[in-house]
Amino acid sequence: MADPFAATKDAPFWWDQAPRDAIARPDIPAEADIAVVGSGYTGLSAALTALRGGKSVVVFEAENAGFGASSRNGGGVGNFPFKLSYGKTAEMLGEAGAQQLWQEGKASVDYLESLLETEQIQAHFVRSGRFLGAHKPSAMDGLRREVGVLQEKLGADVRMIEPADQQDHIGSEFYHGGRFNGGDGVIHPAEFHAGLLDRVRAAGGIICDGTRVTGISREGAGLRINTERGSLLAGQACVGANGYTDGALGTLERRVIPVASQIIATEEMPEEQVKRLVPRGNMIIDTKRTVHYYRASHDGRRILMGGRPLLKNSTPQQAAPHLRKFMVKVWPELADVPISHAWGGKLGFTFDKLPHIGEVDGVHYACGYLGSGVAMSTYLGHKLGQRMLGDPAGQTALDGRSFPTMPFYQGNPWFLSIVAAYYRIRDSIG
Numbered sequence: 001m002a003d004p005f006a007a008t009k010d011a012p013f014w015w016d017q018a019p020r021d022a023i024a025r026p027d028i029p030a031e032a033d034i035a036v037v038g039s040g041y042t043g044l045s046a047a048l049t050a051l052r053g054g055k056s057v058v059v060f061e062a063e064n065a066g067f068g069a070s071s072r073n074g075g076g077v078g079n080f081p082f083k084l085s086y087g088k089t090a091e092m093l094g095e096a097g098a099q100q101l102w103q104e105g106k107a108s109v110d111y112l113e114s115l116l117e118t119e120q121i122q123a124h125f126v127r128s129g130r131f132l133g134a135h136k137p138s139a140m141d142g143l144r145r146e147v148g149v150l151q152e153k154l155g156a157d158v159r160m161i162e163p164a165d166q167q168d169h170i171g172s173e174f175y176h177g178g179r180f181n182g183g184d185g186v187i188h189p190a191e192f193h194a195g196l197l198d199r200v201r202a203a204g205g206i207i208c209d210g211t212r213v214t215g216i217s218r219e220g221a222g223l224r225i226n227t228e229r230g231s232l233l234a235g236q237a238c239v240g241a242n243g244y245t246d247g248a249l250g251t252l253e254r255r256v257i258p259v260a261s262q263i264i265a266t267e268e269m270p271e272e273q274v275k276r277l278v279p280r281g282n283m284i285i286d287t288k289r290t291v292h293y294y295r296a297s298h299d300g301r302r303i304l305m306g307g308r309p310l311l312k313n314s315t316p317q318q319a320a321p322h323l324r325k326f327m328v329k330v331w332p333e334l335a336d337v338p339i340s341h342a343w344g345g346k347l348g349f350t351f352d353k354l355p356h357i358g359e360v361d362g363v364h365y366a367c368g369y370l371g372s373g374v375a376m377s378t379y380l381g382h383k384l385g386q387r388m389l390g391d392p393a394g395q396t397a398l399d400g401r402s403f404p405t406m407p408f409y410q411g412n413p414w415f416l417s418i419v420a421a422y423y424r425i426r427d428s429i430g
């Protein structure tokens with residue numbers, strides 16, 4: 001076929017339906033009850049909870065509102081947003097701690113759903129489930145064990161899908177069966193972000209976009225928020241910068257590992273074709289270490305394929321041919337379908353593979369969602385808001401954990417290329 005990337009837009013498909021606001025740079029007020037750094041789900045969710053609790057809130061955003069992962073992601077909403085197995089978290093946190101943590105995974109999706117309902121945000125959220133494909137026959141054994149654990153420990157709505165029944169979940173022979181997570185879902189990520197942003201503004205929140213925070217220091221009983229355009233005195237502050245955390249945010253930069261992830265979208269196809277490829281419109285991921293995540297678009301007209309096929313510093317343009325190659329392996333019939341959009345964003349990883357919420361030098365933070373943050377960042381952002389309101393409901397199973405770093409690590413993850421190479425070798429030997 002002709003070059004499939006000839007007309008590819010270098011921007012998220014989601015922005016076609018939910019365009020980003022141009023930067024407005026409003027005046028920075030002298031004071032506010034609460035300052036929030038970052039205008040993604042974490043920051044806006046914290047802001048909305050604080051505003052609903054009667055506080056004045058200013059949100060600082062270095063770029064335009066929603067510039068980060070929150071308007072760029074795949075829109076998969078998962079009840080099990082942890083990179084570690086249940087058993088591993090039980091080793092780390094004890095059985096009761098693991099129970100509580102994994103219940104919070106489910107609580108995060110329930111919270112997201114209730115927030116959409118309460119705030120009347122339309123974002124094409126559907127509990128369509130999620131199919132986790134076994135990339136080799138033996139991967140079914142691991143999935144079977146996990147299903148047993150998740151059912152026994154959490155009463156989770158998960159079940160095995162035998163190869164003969166796979167066509168109900170993906171119109172492809174690529175996998176060897178898999179697992180289905182019934183309570184998971186999909187959302188239009190940028191519509192969700194735009195809805196949150198609108199509610200924050202409507203509740204009186206001020207969004208100081210185009211305003212990078214350069215440092216936060218104690219001043220009297222409050223905190224001085226310094227930015228490139230002036231400063232503000234806040235009673236309290238929180239940071240939701242995740243994969244975009246930089247040196248201005250002090251010690252957090254040494255603890256969050258920015259990891260690039262990319263997505264491509266196909267041109268529109270007939271609805272019947274997309275329905276045949278993804279019959280339930282659910283998210284699909286697989287058991288490979290170099291994981292791919294993919295789905296039908298919210299309108300059922302395209303396939304969106306995401307992953308981290310290359311090393312950290314790759315651009316969406318470099319990653320796109322690799323994502324397309326994988327897509328055509330799964331569905332050879334897509335070999336002739338042009339790619340309409342290719343884009344990327346940054347995830348926040350952590351050294352202990354768990355998300356973190358806490359406080360450092362009087363500043364609250366939540367981050368480290370390891371690529372599964374749509375529901376978790378919204379939920380932990382809400383917890384940040386509750387904490388700043390002094391509400392004990394702001395406690396979580398993640399409280400009190402130290403936030404590890406690595407000697408000499410300063411926010412430049414040189415080791416990712418080694419990890420990626422190792423994962424590719426493991427995947428290639430099956």
Ligand SMILES: Cc1cc2nc3c(=O)[nH]c(=O)nc-3n(C[C@H](O)[C@H](O)[C@H](O)COP(=O)(O)OP(=O)(O)OC[C@H]3O[C@@H](n4cnc5c(N)ncnc54)[C@H](O)[C@@H]3O)c2cc1C
Pocket residue numbers: 037038039040041042043060061062063066067068069070071072073074075076077078211212213214240241242243244245246248249261262263293306344345346347348366367369370371372373374375377
């Ligand atoms: C390509 C991609 C696909 C993904 N797919 C999924 C998925 O399918 N399912 C899922 O659950 N999760 C997914 N994720 C992860 C999810 O999007 C994130 O976990 C979540 O959006 C994090 O939200 P956040 O508000 O913490 O951070 P972000 O949305 O990244 O926002 C952080 C913001 O902080 C701002 N900022 C940083 N430093 C400063 C500063 N000093 N001053 C002012 N502002 C600052 C940045 O400009 C940025 O806008 C994906 C992420 C990416 C990139």
